[in-house]
Amino acid sequence: MRAYVQAAPGQNPELTEIPLPAPAPGEVQVAIRACGLNFADLLMIEGKYQDTPSPPFTLGMELAGKVIAAGEGCTLATGTRVAVFSGQGGLAEAGNFPESRCTPMPDAMSYAQAAAFQIAYGTSHVALETRAGLAEGETLVVLGAAGGVGLTAVEIGKKLGARVIACARGEAKQQIARAAGADETLDSESDDLKSAIKALGGCDVVYDAIGGPAGEAAFRALKPGGRYLMIGFASGSQPKLPLNHALVKNIAIHGLYWGGYLKLDPQVLTGSMARLFDWFAQGGLSPHIGATYPMEQIPDALEDLRARRSTGKLVIEIDAQA
Structure with missing residues (x-):
């Protein structure tokens, strides 16, 4: 073969x-x-x-x-x-x-x-619901929102009742994020992404599959008690997170390696995938x-x-x- x-x-x-x-x-x-x-x-x-x-x-x-x-x-x-x-x-x-x-x-x-x-939807579901505990009415920022995992985070964020701010490069990719349900979109290459997010009220959860300067900017826009999800580094560099902000603002930083749950707690993946396939069968995921x-x-x-x-x-x- x-x-x-x-x-x-x-x-x-x-x-x-x-x-x-x-x-x-x-x-x-x-x-x-x-x-x-x-x-x-x-x-x-x-x-x-x-x-x-x-x-x-x-x-x-x-x-x-x-x-x-x-x-x-x-x-x-x-x-x-x-x-x-x-x-x-x-x-x-x-x-x-x-x-x-x-x-x-x-x-x-x-x-x-x-x-x-599996990987894209599974990563976003376990990250947003299991790790971050995203709640209805909270604001979620998704970096790389038009990418493979980013779009699933937009969909699942909306499914969980959050207000979703999608960050993506250029108008075409932002339009795709809006079609997936994003309430607001921002250009991820904005000169001041932190201020742009804060102008929209800040955020409770950051879903970061990009890393680099964008990840740091979104981290700085988190509200007190916020949660930062470290998903990946598609930009090629890790964000330089100001940990003193995490301390003063009671921010939780969660790493998420979906495949690692096969050893850590496989029942989390089994239950998550069953729920996701059920959502798909009901027409709730695209x-x-x-x-x-x-x-x-x-x-x-x-x-x-x-x-x-x-x-x-x-x-x-x-x-x-x-």
Whole structure:
């Protein structure tokens, strides 16, 4: 089968042929139809991600497809459509994955939607509800609001009853955030983002997937008792947070690594995903897929992701046989 493999540290990954073994006990074999891309994929290529596997490995952290075989002890039936948080192995025509990582998809969900769903929506839901305790009537600022996780934070923030201020680069991206439900939008490259947020009344929660100066500016606009969610550093730099402000204003700083809950408290992820899939089935969530690419264009897709040219999630569509 074809797979996009990182053969050695420092090398560019390549689309190549690799064998497909039979599934081990506790594993199911999935014919992969779609794989969502994440900034973590870029970090893995550079060897900078906290959970980078030892090479050689196949890239692709989340996927969707159909079960085509099952190892001993598995209960998922052949033909079941599943979303899989794999951590690796998604950019391939097929793969073997622990059954515990596979979730049956809602009937109305496409493979592309499922591949774009788990990490982005899961991150925002656990961050906003479990970690920050975002309450109805509070004000949420979302940095990188037109990106893959940012748009889900806008949606879920509104679902939880918050007033959402979306920060994104340029009018086109701000318009996408408004379409997702944002009450107010700001240009994230404003000369004085802190003052712009304060002019709108300040905020109770900051959802920061960008980092850098924007993260610091939004942090400084938090109200007393506010919560700052550290999601990622898509800008390439970490924010220089004034911790004396956290002390004086009783601000809580929460780091959120969604995949880390597999070890920390897996029931949080299970319950969150069940609720999110239920919201989707009821028509309450609308995954935004910015673009889809065939396997042959994986390098182009990764470069679009790296350059932040995209909105929403980027998905690789794979012509797997099922």
